[in-house]
Amino acid sequence: xxxxxxxxxxxxxxxxxxxxxxxxxxxxxxxxxxxxxxxxxxxxxxxxxxxxxxxxxxxxxxxxxxxxxxxxxxxxxxxxxxxxxxxxxxxxxxxxxxxxxxxxxxxxxxxxxxxxxxxxxxxxxxxxxxxxxxxxxxxxxxxxxxxxxxxxxxxxxxxxxxxxxxxxxxxxxxxxxxxxxxxxxxxxxxxxxxxxxxxxxxxxxxxxxxxxxxxxxxxxxxxxxxxxxxxxxxxxxxxxxxxxxxxxxxxxxxxxxxxxxxxxxxxxxxxxxxxxxxxxx
Ligand SMILES: [Ca+2]
Ligand SMILES: [Ca+2]
Numbered sequence: 001x002x003x004x005x006x007x008x009x010x011x012x013x014x015x016x017x018x019x020x021x022x023x024x025x026x027x028x029x030x031x032x033x034x035x036x037x038x039x040x041x042x043x044x045x046x047x048x049x050x051x052x053x054x055x056x057x058x059x060x061x062x063x064x065x066x067x068x069x070x071x072x073x074x075x076x077x078x079x080x081x082x083x084x085x086x087x088x089x090x091x092x093x094x095x096x097x098x099x100x101x102x103x104x105x106x107x108x109x110x111x112x113x114x115x116x117x118x119x120x121x122x123x124x125x126x127x128x129x130x131x132x133x134x135x136x137x138x139x140x141x142x143x144x145x146x147x148x149x150x151x152x153x154x155x156x157x158x159x160x161x162x163x164x165x166x167x168x169x170x171x172x173x174x175x176x177x178x179x180x181x182x183x184x185x186x187x188x189x190x191x192x193x194x195x196x197x198x199x200x201x202x203x204x205x206x207x208x209x210x211x212x213x214x215x216x217x218x219x220x221x222x223x224x225x226x227x228x229x230x231x232x233x234x235x236x237x238x239x240x241x242x243x244x245x246x247x248x249x250x251x252x253x254x255x256x257x258x259x260x261x262x263x264x265x266x267x268x269x270x271x272x273x274x275x276x277x278x279x280x281x
């Protein structure tokens with residue numbers, strides 16, 4: 001390992017990733033709690049729109065003029081939604097990642113007991129045998145798949161649930177846990193995507209309560225380390241976004257993924273346009 005780190009830093013100097021640069025645009029200053037975000041083309045014009053599940057309404061913002069429309073409001077338990085129970089073994093769940101690969105659909109479920117992986121075969125959901133629990137006693141909030149250097153998969157997580165730590169694992173291996181960041185308060189938003197065009201994922205993470213520096217915000221972490229232990233951290237939002245949820249999508253189709261975030265106590269919806277220069281292709 002002592003020989004590895006200098007080599008890694010040498011490679012980083014010779015072929016540095018671009019420095020992330022984002023430009024914030026506030027789309028809404030009157031969000032209630034900003035509970036959940038999704039990206040999809042609502043009006044069929046092939047431009048991705050922003051969907052927001054707020055406290056009492058589900059609204060969407062039209063790509064272009066970003067006008068706000070209400071899709072549904074005051075939903076109650078009496079509104080009929082068909083559902084099927086997939087798993088009831090965990091005592092408290094918080095967040096999930098749905099993955100499609102050659103083996104079909106799988107769900108990574110983060111909750112009180114750790115991370116559970118479920119697979120669907122012939123319509124029946126069951127625990128993935130080749131990826132057992134990442135099991136521990138302090139709980140997991142958000143979970144996301146990360147593609148590392150050379151394409152290796154990793155799991156990024158916010159721990160504990162609503163926690164202060166950003167961690168990374170090899171899938172299914174509790175012993176591989178590595179802490180990337182600890183100075184969050186109520187970490188609540190997480191994404192893994194290649195925003196810099198470097199061929200591997202960066203991690204975007206947001207928290208919603210002031211940390212020890214009395215700040216909320218969003219950070220981006222980038223790595224060229226095959227072990228996914230060495231990461232460079234960049235500030236995307238400096239104390240304007242009490243981040244409840246975030247998504248990553250290329251909203252203006254310029255080939256660069258942008259960040260969309262909603263704030264609970266800050267009551268805002270912001271697009272962080274990706275202005276990174278010399279983005280790799
Ligand atoms: Ca659209
Ligand atoms: Ca873009």
